Amino acid sequence: MTVIRSIAYDGTVPRLIAVILLVAIVVYAFIVALQMDPRRTPAGINKWVWVIFTILPPVVGSIIFLVANYVMNSKGRPPGGPRRGPVAPGPMAPDDDPDFLRSLEDELRRAQYDKRLREHEDENGPESS
Numbered sequence: 001m002t003v004i005r006s007i008a009y010d011g012t013v014p015r016l017i018a019v020i021l022l023v024a025i026v027v028y029a030f031i032v033a034l035q036m037d038p039r040r041t042p043a044g045i046n047k048w049v050w051v052i053f054t055i056l057p058p059v060v061g062s063i064i065f066l067v068a069n070y071v072m073n074s075k076g077r078p079p080g081g082p083r084r085g086p087v088a089p090g091p092m093a094p095d096d097d098p099d100f101l102r103s104l105e106d107e108l109r110r111a112q113y114d115k116r117l118r119e120h121e122d123e124n125g126p127e128s129s
Contacts (some may be wrong), residue, residue, distance in 0.1 A: 030062070
């Protein structure tokens, strides 16, 4: 005679998954807080305050840190992936580049000078010494 026992579903698996997910978030936030540059912390708060904040109220503190860190790091960053360090300025359009505009003005001035010089030579004829 075989006895079939029914296993009652008590909901432990979803709770276990939720706990594992929350622990993963806390550990991730803790590691990111430890590795961040002290000069580039979210909201200008000291790095060690963020580290402690991710540990003491683990879930809430970690989520607040991760959101604040993401918002701070996403400002001024071009799309296309994570980058470390300051964002280098991209190429400048020629009409916005003051050096390029200055070189155009110098070239135009030289061309006008050469034209006036040629016109002056044509009017006076070739000078012989």
